[in-house]
Amino acid sequence: MGPRLLSLISLMSCSGIAAAAQQSFAEQRAQMIATIRSIAAASLDHRRIDSRVLQAMNEVPRHLFVPEEQQSSAYQN
Numbered sequence: 001m002g003p004r005l006l007s008l009i010s011l012m013s014c015s016g017i018a019a020a021a022q023q024s025f026a027e028q029r030a031q032m033i034a035t036i037r038s039i040a041a042a043s044l045d046h047r048r049i050d051s052r053v054l055q056a057m058n059e060v061p062r063h064l065f066v067p068e069e070q071q072s073s074a075y076q077n
Contacts, residue, residue, distance in 0.1 A: 025063050028075035033058050035077055 033054055040047050063074035
C-alpha cells in the first residue's frame with residue numbers, strides 16, 4: 001500500500017470513530033432529556049418544563065462546551 005492509500009484508510013477510520021462518538025453523544029443527550037422529563041413529572045407540584053427549553057437542550061452539543069477530558073460525562077445529571 002502506498003502512503004496515499006494509508007492516509008485515506010486512516011482518515012476513513014477516524015471519521016467512522018467521530019461519527020460513532022457523535023451518535024453516542026446524541027443518545028446521551030436524548031437520555032438526559034428523558035431524565036429531566038421524568039424528574040419534572042415526579043416532582044410534587046408536577047412542574048412543567050417549557051418545550052423550547054427541552055428542544056434547546058436536545059440540540060446544543062453540550063460536550064463541546066466542556067474540557068475534552070470531561071466530555072464523556074457532559075450529559076450526566
